[in-house]
Amino acid sequence: MANMSLQKNPMPSQDPNVRNKNFEEVALGYTEAQALDEAARCLNCKNRACMQGCPVMVHIPEFIAEVAKGDFEAAYQIISNTSALPAVCGRVCPQETQCEMYCVRGKKGDPVGIGRLERFVADWHNAHCTEAPEKPASNGHRVAVVGSGPAGLTCAGDLARKGYEVTVFEALHLAGGVLVYGIPEFRLPKAIVQKEVDGLKAMGVTIA
Known part of the structure; x- marks a missing residue:
C-alpha cells in the first residue's frame, strides 16, 4: 500500500551524549520496517525524474520497488548493475542535490529517501550474502x-x-x-x- 506521508522516515542515529564519547558511525541506518515504509513512498514514476540526477544512472524506481516487496537482494543486484560502491554512495553521495532533488514527492514534502534506501540495501547484502561476486570472463585486454x-x-x-x-x-x-x-x-x-x-x-x- 502506498505511503503518502509528506515526510521521509528519519535516519536513526546515535544519541548526542553517546556519540560525543566515541568515533563510531553517527547514522545507524534504517531498520527493515523503516525501509519498507520509506519504499512505499515511491510513486514509481513513468518518466523516472530521479534518474536524471544520478551520475551513474542507478535504476532507482526499480530497486525501490524490490525493497517495497521485501526482496532486498534483488534490489542490491539492480543497484550494483551500475554502481560499484553502493554502501559508500548510500552514505556520502549528495543525494539532496542529485537524485532526490528531482524526486516528484519532493514537490510537496520530502523526497523519497533514496540514499537511505540504497545504504539499507547495501548493508543488508553485506550482512546476509556470503558469496563473493562472480568474476566475469576475460576479454583478453x-x-x-x-x-x-x-x-x-x-x-x-x-x-x-x-x-x-x-x-x-x-x-x-x-x-x-x-x-x-x-x-x-x-x-x-x-x-x-x-x-x-x-x-x-x-x-x-x-x-x-
Missing part, C-alpha cells in the same frame, strides 16, 4: 587505472564487469583515496570501504 579514489574504483568496477583485467595503482597504503584518508570514521567507516574494495578484488581487480 588489460587496463591500468592510476589512483584508487572513488573515480578509480568506479572505473575499475565498470571495466571488470566488461571482462577487462584491471590493475589499480595506488601510492598510499590503503585503497580508497578520499574515502579512506579524507572522510572521518564517524561519517564513513573504513571497514565499509574495505568491503567494497574486497568485492572489486573478487571480480578480478588487482590493487598494486
Whole structure:
C-alpha cells in the first residue's frame, strides 16, 4: 500500500551524549520496517525524474520497488548493475542535490529517501550474502587505472564487469583515496570501504 506521508522516515542515529564519547558511525541506518515504509513512498514514476540526477544512472524506481516487496537482494543486484560502491554512495553521495532533488514527492514534502534506501540495501547484502561476486570472463585486454579514489574504483568496477583485467595503482597504503584518508570514521567507516574494495578484488581487480 502506498505511503503518502509528506515526510521521509528519519535516519536513526546515535544519541548526542553517546556519540560525543566515541568515533563510531553517527547514522545507524534504517531498520527493515523503516525501509519498507520509506519504499512505499515511491510513486514509481513513468518518466523516472530521479534518474536524471544520478551520475551513474542507478535504476532507482526499480530497486525501490524490490525493497517495497521485501526482496532486498534483488534490489542490491539492480543497484550494483551500475554502481560499484553502493554502501559508500548510500552514505556520502549528495543525494539532496542529485537524485532526490528531482524526486516528484519532493514537490510537496520530502523526497523519497533514496540514499537511505540504497545504504539499507547495501548493508543488508553485506550482512546476509556470503558469496563473493562472480568474476566475469576475460576479454583478453588489460587496463591500468592510476589512483584508487572513488573515480578509480568506479572505473575499475565498470571495466571488470566488461571482462577487462584491471590493475589499480595506488601510492598510499590503503585503497580508497578520499574515502579512506579524507572522510572521518564517524561519517564513513573504513571497514565499509574495505568491503567494497574486497568485492572489486573478487571480480578480478588487482590493487598494486
